[in-house]
Amino acid sequence: MSSVIKILPDNLINKIAAGEVVERPASVVKELVENSLDAGATEVFVDVEQAGRRLIKVADNGSGMTREDALLAFERHATSKIASEPDLEAIRTMGFRGEALASIASVSRVRLLSAQRGAAGVLVEIEGGSLGPASDAASPPGTTIEVHHLFFNTPARLKFLKSPSTELSHIIAAVSHLAMARPDVRFRLTHDKKAVLDLPAAGDVGERAFQLYGQELSGNLLAFSAERAPARVSGLIGKPNCDRGDKTYQEFYVNGRFVRNPSLSHALAEAYRDLVMRDRHPVGFIFVDIDPAFVDVNVHPAKAEVRFRNQSQVHDLVRDAIREALRGAHAPDARAGRVQEAAAEYLRNADAGVVGPSSERRHAEWPLTPSLSREGSGGLISPLPPGERNEVRGDASPRFPAAALLQPLAQVHGSFIIAQDNDGMALIDQHAAHERVLFEKLQDQYTSGTVPQQSLLLPVQMELGHAETELLKELLPELRRLGIAVEEFGGTTFVIKAVPALLAGGDSKSLLMDIIGEVRLHGQSGKMDALRDEVLAVMACHPAIKVHRRLSLQEMEGLIGDLFACRMPHSCPHGRPTIIRFSMDEIKRMFKRI
Ligand code: ADP
Ligand code: MG
Numbered sequence: 001m002s003s004v005i006k007i008l009p010d011n012l013i014n015k016i017a018a019g020e021v022v023e024r025p026a027s028v029v030k031e032l033v034e035n036s037l038d039a040g041a042t043e044v045f046v047d048v049e050q051a052g053r054r055l056i057k058v059a060d061n062g063s064g065m066t067r068e069d070a071l072l073a074f075e076r077h078a079t080s081k082i083a084s085e086p087d088l089e090a091i092r093t094m095g096f097r098g099e100a101l102a103s104i105a106s107v108s109r110v111r112l113l114s115a116q117r118g119a120a121g122v123l124v125e126i127e128g129g130s131l132g133p134a135s136d137a138a139s140p141p142g143t144t145i146e147v148h149h150l151f152f153n154t155p156a157r158l159k160f161l162k163s164p165s166t167e168l169s170h171i172i173a174a175v176s177h178l179a180m181a182r183p184d185v186r187f188r189l190t191h192d193k194k195a196v197l198d199l200p201a202a203g204d205v206g207e208r209a210f211q212l213y214g215q216e217l218s219g220n221l222l223a224f225s226a227e228r229a230p231a232r233v234s235g236l237i238g239k240p241n242c243d244r245g246d247k248t249y250q251e252f253y254v255n256g257r258f259v260r261n262p263s264l265s266h267a268l269a270e271a272y273r274d275l276v277m278r279d280r281h282p283v284g285f286i287f288v289d290i291d292p293a294f295v296d297v298n299v300h301p302a303k304a305e306v307r308f309r310n311q312s313q314v315h316d317l318v319r320d321a322i323r324e325a326l327r328g329a330h331a332p333d334a335r336a337g338r339v340q341e342a343a344a345e346y347l348r349n350a351d352a353g354v355v356g357p358s359s360e361r362r363h364a365e366w367p368l369t370p371s372l373s374r375e376g377s378g379g380l381i382s383p384l385p386p387g388e389r390n391e392v393r394g395d396a397s398p399r400f401p402a403a404a405l406l407q408p409l410a411q412v413h414g415s416f417i418i419a420q421d422n423d424g425m426a427l428i429d430q431h432a433a434h435e436r437v438l439f440e441k442l443q444d445q446y447t448s449g450t451v452p453q454q455s456l457l458l459p460v461q462m463e464l465g466h467a468e469t470e471l472l473k474e475l476l477p478e479l480r481r482l483g484i485a486v487e488e489f490g491g492t493t494f495v496i497k498a499v500p501a502l503l504a505g506g507d508s509k510s511l512l513m514d515i516i517g518e519v520r521l522h523g524q525s526g527k528m529d530a531l532r533d534e535v536l537a538v539m540a541c542h543p544a545i546k547v548h549r550r551l552s553l554q555e556m557e558g559l560i561g562d563l564f565a566c567r568m569p570h571s572c573p574h575g576r577p578t579i580i581r582f583s584m585d586e587i588k589r590m591f592k593r594i
Contacts, residue, residue, distance in 0.1 A: 004080040005072040008098060012085055013077050021302050022103045024161060025052025025150055026170035030302075031104065032145055033178050034094035036060035038081065039143065042201065043186040044178075051164035051191070052171055053150055061142040064116035067134050070124045073112070074131055076102040090292045094257060094303075101145075105129055107157070109148040115139035128153045172196060176212050177258035180251060180285060183208035209236055209285060217242070217249065221283070224325035228317045230291040231310075237268075237322055238283030240275040240571065249283040254295060254306045256287075261306060264288070267315045271322035273533055274439070275568070277575040286318060327567055406564070408556035415547040417556050424583040430559065431547050432572035437562040439540035439573040441502060442482075446536065451483030452501040460496040460509050461489065468492075468516055475519060482535065486512065506543045514538045537573035 022028055029046060036044045039062025049055040065073065072078045079098030082088060088096070104110060106129035115121035121139030125132040151158040161167055168191055175197060179187045183202040190196060202208040210218040220242035225234035238249070252264045264286060272282040296307040308314045405421040412418060417428040445451040464472060469492045479486055483500030496508045503511065518538045519531060545551070551559070563569045563578060572578055588594045 004066075005069045005078050005098075006080070006083060007072075007075060008077040008079065008082070012082075012088070015085065015088065015298070020103070021100055022107060022150075023302070024170060025056060025167050026174040027302060028052065028056050028104055028108075028147055028150060029058070029171050030174045030178065031095070031100035032056070032058035032147070033175065035100065035145075036062050036143065037178070037182060037185065038093045038095055039063040041142065041185065044188075046171075046175055046187070046189045047193075048168070048171060048189070048191050049193075051167040053158075053161065053164075053167070054148070056147040056150065057144065059142065059144040061140070064119070064139075064141050064143055065112075065114040065122070066116060066119070067122045070112055070114050070122045071131065071134055073101050074105045074110075074124070074126055078102070088298060091297055092255065092292060096297075102129075104147055104150075105131075107154050108150045108152065111146040111148070112143065113137055113139045113145075114143040115141055117141040168196075177251065177253075179212065180205065180208055181253050181256045181258060181287075205234075205285065205287070206236060213249075217283070221285075222325055224321055226317065226321035226324065228313070230294050231314050231317055232289045233286065233314075233318050233321050234289075235284065235286040237271075237286075237325060240272065240282070240326065240575075242283055243272075243276040243280040244283060245280065247281045249285075250281065251285045253285075253287045255289055255292060255297075257297065257303065257306070259306050260304055261308075263308070263311050263315045264318060267318035268322065271319045271326065274537060274573040275326065275571055275575055280575070284322070286322075288314060288318065290314065406560050408553055408560060411551055411556065413548070414550050417551070417560070419556075419560065421581075424581055424585075424587065426579050426581040428560065428563070428579045429572075429577070430545050430549075430551065430556075432576050432578040433559055433563045433569075434544040435537075435540045435572045435574075436566050436569060436578055437559070438502060438544055439536055440566045440568075442500065442536045442539055443533070445500070445502075446482060446532070451481070453483050453485065453498045454501045454504040455485075455498045456496060456508065462494055462496065462509050462512065464492050464494065464516075466492060468520075469494075471516055471519060472512075475516070478532075479515070482532075482539070484508075484512065484515075500539070503539060503543050511539065511542050514542070533573070540573055 021031060025048065029048070029052065033044055033046065036058060039060060041060035041062035043061045045057075045059045047055070047057045047059075069080070075098075077098045078101075079096060081093045081096045081098075082091070101110075105126045109128070110124075110126045112124045112126075113121060118141075121137045122134050123137035123139075124134045151161075171191075172189065175187060175189045179185070179197070179199055183205050186201045187197060187199045188195070189198075197212070199208065199211045202211060204223075206218065206221065206223055209221060217238075218236075220239050221236040222239060223234075223236055225232065227233075235253075238244075247265070250265060250268060252259055252261055254261070254264075268282060268284045268286060276282050290308070294309045296309070297303055299305055299307050406419045406426060407421070408417050408419045410418050411430075412427075415430060417430055417433075419426045419428060442451070472486070472494060473488065476486055476488075483498070483503075484496070485498035487495050487497060489495050496512060499506070499508050499511070515535050515538050518534050545559070570578055582590075585594065
């Protein structure tokens with residue numbers, strides 16, 4: 001069989017982002033596994049010892065190499081994946097620079113054993129970059145590469161390695177990312193001969209997420225997909241109640257490659273903007289597949305970043321697709337989580353006075369699983385017919401049909417509405433609910449281009465600081481579109497002349513100060529586009545029915561009706577829940593009746 005690897009010509013080498021690919025053991029694991037995937041492997045076994053310092057071994061059942069290729073593979077810029085400049089525009093493989101094996105071999109002792117199907121095996125050994133002869137050796141079809149004593153000849157880099165547990169965690173993360181991108185491939189990772197990951201080939205990414213992250217996380221994910229040529233986006237996103245304190249579970253893949261990309265991160269954050277609280281972060285495994293001509297993977301030495309040619313288009317596609325999925329799936333499940341939380345919280349409090357370590361266990365046994373809540377026959381929790389409930393619906397936003405079933409009974413402490421439906425009860429936060437209603441009304445008015453305005457009988461004059469003055473000057477045109485007419489009066493003085501009709505009668509000065517505050521908080525980085533909903537949320541908060549206000553039954557009914565006419569009735573624009581529901585089953589369980 002003839003050799004397929006070629007040394008790249010100089011002009012092409014110069015176009016390739018040069019740089020260090022071997023930073024730590026995890027980089028070696030990543031490069032070797034990528035090669036296995038490029039070779040068409042369906043099984044990849046990774047064994048490391050001493051967190052990769054002593055040994056990294058990657059064995060695959062891929063295409064294998066000829067004797068010539070096995071020798072050529074370790075030359076710098078030797079690759080079988082691209083040959084000419086146009087190929088750089090159409091990269092579908094994980095590798096393309098022909099640098100990884102050369103770099104790895106220069107800082108370790110490498111053994112490569114490889115065989116193509118039906119051909120004799122070949123063994124090559126390299127120490128610190130000097131290639132030994134190739135010899136015949138028995139080998140199953142595929143390739144096994146062993147990297148011994150990484151950085152043995154570069155003590156400085158050895159010193160930069162972190163603790164074994166840190167390096168191991170990077171290795172696990174690297175394998176997990178590769179495994180998420182390729183659920184169809186079997187992966188196994190062992191450390192010091194103990195299994196760390198063992199992932200049989202999975203049917204889809206949801207199953208892979210389950211294998212990797214367990215039921216608790218994967219059970220709270222929604223699958224979604226959407227397409228707008230030349231890109232397609234799909235993946236798994238967390239229900240709004242499954243938010244996290246950091247961005248660990250935000251992963252982005254472009255054409256199967258795990259990447260960091262600020263624009264994609266931003267799209268995810270934006271999709272959840274009024275669904276998770278300020279300092280919380282949504283969960284998302286997002287896969288963008290796009291014609292390779294539209295993406296440059298040649299921008300980072302370790303190929304960890306990509307650049308889109310149509311960046312804002314991809315950004316908007318991702319944001320809209322997630323938003324749509326959240327809307328379609330909206331809330332039943334999210335709320336089941338909230339009910340669970342509320343019940344757990346209730347139990348914690350109830351247990352507070354009770355002696356005993358058993359309370360922990362009792363929480364664990366408490367049978368409030370999301371499925372139980374979902375199974376409840378209450379119109380609220382199960383607005384969709386069974387079978388449709390978990391599906392992401394890409395069509396127009398389904399309206400929540402349950403308002404009619406929810407009948408207000410009373411108000412607690414002038415703040416919360418108690419209501420019942422045919423199989424349970426709900427507590428509604430009147431302020432949060434009204435904020436949501438106003439927010440969506442303002443949003444609708446804004447999008448339709450006509451925010452009804454009301455002129456102030458007495459224009460309100462206000463004096464600002466210098467920084468605020470500059471900020472406000474920039475904001476004026478956008479404020480006008482939002483229905484707030486403000487004029488410069490000279491120096492740092494402004495006059496408010498009109499406000500949106502929905503907000504009439506409120507304190508327009510403090511409204512404007514709050515908007516400026518909001519813009520200052522988020523402003524620098526953001527375009528007004530991204531900020532608009534934040535500003536609308538501030539606006540909605542102003543006249544919203546405050547806590548400690550008595551409502552008549554009729555007012556409560558009106559509010560509930562308005563709330564459930566909303567696109568996202570279950571949280572206020574700041575991400576707090578508007579409603580918490582208990583099914584009769586749950587109530588009975590709390591009273592130990594069942
Ligand atoms: P690149 O992946 O950028 O081409 P590498 O240095 O990682 O560069 O690998 C060089 C070449 O060695 C690859 O192009 C491929 O032809 C061959 N190769 C490396 N690993 C394997 C493998 N596991 N199975 C088959 N061929 C491999
Ligand atoms: Mg490679």
